[in-house]
Amino acid sequence: xxxxxxxxxxxxKPMNEPVEIPATFxxxxxxxxxxxxxxxxxxxxNDKQDPExxxxxxxxxxxxxxIMLKEKTKGNLSVEEGNLLSHQLTQLELEYVRxxxxxxxxxx
Numbered sequence: 001x002x003x004x005x006x007x008x009x010x011x012x013k014p015m016n017e018p019v020e021i022p023a024t025f026x027x028x029x030x031x032x033x034x035x036x037x038x039x040x041x042x043x044x045x046n047d048k049q050d051p052e053x054x055x056x057x058x059x060x061x062x063x064x065x066x067i068m069l070k071e072k073t074k075g076n077l078s079v080e081e082g083n084l085l086s087h088q089l090t091q092l093e094l095e096y097v098r099x100x101x102x103x104x105x106x107x108x
Contacts, residue, residue, distance in 0.1 A: 006094055026084055029084055032087045039058040040092075041053045063092050069085065073085075
């Protein structure tokens with residue numbers, strides 16, 4: 001996080017006031033990743049998984065967006081952007097499989 005987007009380095013803004021995040025490719029990747037994590041049941045406030053919030057259809061939707069971005073931007077990303085996208089996608093796909101299998105076990 002750069003100084004201009006870090007709320008801790010902006011003493012003139014109250015902590016509860018939203019901070020503008022620049023529209024960059026990495027921020028798009030992170031926004032889509034957060035959407036997938038939320039729909040995989042991740043409770044950001046309590047840093048744990050909440051099974052009541054799991055929505056596998058929407059989680060897959062966000063993951064599919066990331067897959068599409070990876071395919072459409074192949075050869076056009078910086079090394080850092082490519083690594084970030086690949087890492088996020090791998091982590092989300094693994095978590096999707098884990099949560100999906102857990103839901104199947106819970107039904108059995």
